[in-house]
Each structure stands twice: as C-alpha cells, then as structure tokens.
Amino acid sequence: MPEYVYRAMTKTGLVVKNRVEDVSKQILIQKLKKSNLLPINIVQVGYTGSKNKVKQQKRNITDMDDVMRSANSSTIFQGRTKNKLTAKERISLALSKTERIQINDIRTFTQNFYLLKKANFNNIHALSTIIQSTENLSFRGILEDILAGVEAGEYMYTTMEYYGDIFPYIYINMIKVGELSGSLTNSLEQAERYLEESTAITKKVRGILLPNLIQFCALFVLLIVGTVFAIPAIQNVFDSMGSTAKLPGITVWFSGVVDLVAEYWYIPTLIIVAVAVAIYLYISTPKGKYNFHYFKYTMPIFGKLIYVIDLSRFMKAMLLNLQNGMRIQDALDVSKNVIKNYVMLSMIETSINNTLIGASWIEPFEKSGLTSPMVIEMLKIGMQTDLPEMMDKLVEFIEIDIDNTIRKIVKVLPEVSYLFVGAVLIFFVLVVLVPCIQVYMGQGIIDGLNL
Secondary structure: OEEEEEEEEOOOOOEEEEEEEOOOHHHHHHHHHHOOOEEEEEEEEEEOOOOHHHHHHOHHHHHHHHHHHHHHHHHHHHHHHOOOOOHHHHHHHHHHHOOOOOHHHHHHHHHHHHHHHHOOOOHHHHHHHHHHOOOOHHHHHHHHHHHHHHHOOOOHHHHHHHHOOOOOHHHHHHHHHHHHHOOHHHHHHHHHHHHHHHHHHHHHHHHHHHHHHHHHHHHHHHHHHHHHHHHHHHHHHHHHOOOOOOOOHHHHHHHHHHHHHHHOOHHHHHHHHHHHHHHHHHHHOHHHHHHHHHHHHHOOOOHHHHHHHHHHHHHHHHHHHHHOOOOHHHHHHHHHHHOOOHHHHHHHHHHHHHHHHOOOOOHHHHHHOOOOHHHHHHHHHHHHOOHHHHHHHHHHHHHHHHHHHHHHHHHHHHHHHHHHHHHHHHHHHHHHHHHHHHHHOOHHHHHHHHO
16 A cells, blocks of 8 residues: 655644555545645655565654654644634744744754664654654744755755754754765764853853953943042032042043043944944955954964864864765865864865875864864874774864863953953042042041131
8 A cells, every 4th residue: 555745734724744554645635634634745655565574674664653643643633623723822823933943942953853863763754753842833944944855855954054043054064064974863963062062161151251241341330420420529529618639630530531432422433333344344355254263263261262172073073974984085075064264174175185186184284383283193193093093082182172271261261350350440449439438538528627
C-alpha cells in the first residue's frame, strides 16, 4: 500500500503533518476533508511491501513515525474540537505570533535536534518532531520554513542564511560545515557548546560591567545635577552672608563647562555624530574593516580572548573535516566559513594558497604574531605525525587557554571599572561635596561675622 506524507490545515489555522498509508491520493484527500482538514501538500514517499526483510529495514523509521503520529493525532484532535477561539485565546495567539525569538529558543532547538540525530532520526523527522513541541510560534514558523527547504532537497543552512538576524553567523556556518562534511551530529554538538559558552561569557562580563556601569552613570548624573543646581545655591548662600569665601577653582571651572555645553549643546552633538559617521564609513571600507578587526584581536583585556575563541572555532571545524577524510586544502576552504574576522580570513586564504604551491599552511598563522608559539609547535608536530590526533589535543589546549583568559579578565575587569568609578567619585567630591562641606561647617557665616 502506498505511503504518503501530507501537510494540512485545521480550522484553527494550525498546520499539521503526518505520514500515513492509504489506497490512493484521491481517497486520502477525501478522508482528510471529512476530518475537517484542508490538504496543503500530499507526497507519496514509498510503498509498503509484505516481506519481512523490508519491514526490518524500516523498523527504526516506523518507530519514529509512531512518535510523529501520536504527536500529530493530539494536535488534530484539538483542531476538531475547538472550531471557535475565545477572545482570550485570540489575544494570546496574536501576542505569540509576534513573540520575540530569544537565544534560549535556539539553544533548546539545537539540544533537541542533537539528541534526535544521535537517536538516528533523519533531518525531516527530527525537524517535524521539534516543530510540534516548539511553543514560540514565531520560531516555529522559521523551523517550518527550514523543514520545507529540507523536504525540497536543500541544505538546512541555506534557509538559515535567510534568517541571519535570528541565527548567529557562526552558528549557521557550523551547521554548514556539518552538512557539507557529512557530520551534522558533531557540528550540532559544537554549536550547542558554542551557544552555551557564548551565553556564559556574556553573563560573566555583564555581571562585572553592569553594576559598575550603573554606578558610573549614577555618579556622573549626580555630578551634573549637583553642578547645575547645588553650586549656584551654595554661591547664593555665600553672597547673602556677605562672605568673601570663594568656590574652589575646579568647581568654578566645571560649572562654566556645564553652562557652556548647555548653551551650545548642538556643537558637541554635531561633533559626536560626525565622528561616529566617519568611523562607520571608514569601517565600511575593506581596509577600515580589516584594521577594525585587527584592533579587535589586539585591544586591551578582550583582544586575546576574541582571537583565541575564533581560533578554537576554526580548529574545531578543521578537526571535524579532517576526521571525515578531507584533504587539508579542502578542510581549510570549508572551515573558513565559521570565521567572520577579516584578519583570520586573510590568514586562512594565504594558507590555502600556500597549499597550492607546496608551502606550509601553518606559516601565515606563525607570521601573524597573534597565535601562541605552543599552538604553532603543536601544528608542526601534527604535520609530521598524525594531524587529526594532534589537532584534537590542540583543541583541548585552546579550551584550557580560553578558560585561563576568562579568569584573568574576570580578575582584571573589576579593577579597571573601579578605577573609572573612583576617578568620577573623587571629581564629584572636589566639585560638589567640598563647597557643601564649607556651607555645613559654617565657613561662610564665620567670614561674614569677621567683616
């Protein structure tokens, strides 16, 4: 009996999918309509035979179909019984359709997809199963689009590239490397780890910077407010008492600066906008983007971490491709897709050219001055022995280096932030608190009595 995969819409507008057996396509259409389902697409995918051998070959697929049938049956049942939505349900549905897609949604999808691939689900069945359990309707629509592309014979990453504002660039290219190299399961594992590490690093840095940034902004606002309102009031107290006491020179100077900026506010605003536009236009040029990316690798505190993370991604992709039997040249060409930084891309392109002329592909990384001598030495030893095995150890070494770098940053960042906050606090004391203390201690009154 023929097997069909159909997609149909319930009366509530929900798209359901199932894999069934029936006599013909026309009879299946009639059954769907009788079940209050509007057929969207019906495709014959096979023909069920009676031989035991055929049944054994399709045993795993049948198990997965049972899971899908159970999930879809409950969904179809809900569509039959609820022909009309209440006002509350319509509002919830409208809100959910515009629900923002968070990084946690992508992480959950990656984790589930990785687990299903480990269980030998094919891409279509894995995506179909995940779609049924996805609560975010906005993200579900994107996954359904990816599923439609896979059913049409496309790679998943080709559809993901259309949603570059949803999926991170590095994430898309990790999936691309996995699909092109035939090891999507390993790429999903790496992508899951990448999302977890990125989230962890962001939380750590945010946990350090955010409180100090709030303190810095609060002190700065207090400084401006104190200069605008408190300083003139203190000067009026001095004048009313006939005191000869003067405000500190730094207070008078800063008060003048604030008054000047308030009067001619458009000048600094235009300067800031002009500088921002000039930087943006320069970065938009190839040379400017290269220099900006080089600055990202050499900037204080975060530069080394950014470079090591990019190097780790590239080496993991290289290891994945080499383990799947690719030549070094092909592995370099495919693995470069996980990198977005122009500096490292230029090194990889030079490495590819070196392989064409018989030179060392490690040389560009060595001459860059950014890669540590330990990494270079391990790559050279790997070329003389077993490169995939040595690169596996190299990835472990880079992971340890990343952890050590993060610990150093976590230790240094509070000290740097405290330095800025402390400088603003001292300036606040000199500009605002010193005149307030003079009034509180009665210096102006004493000077008035002496007169």
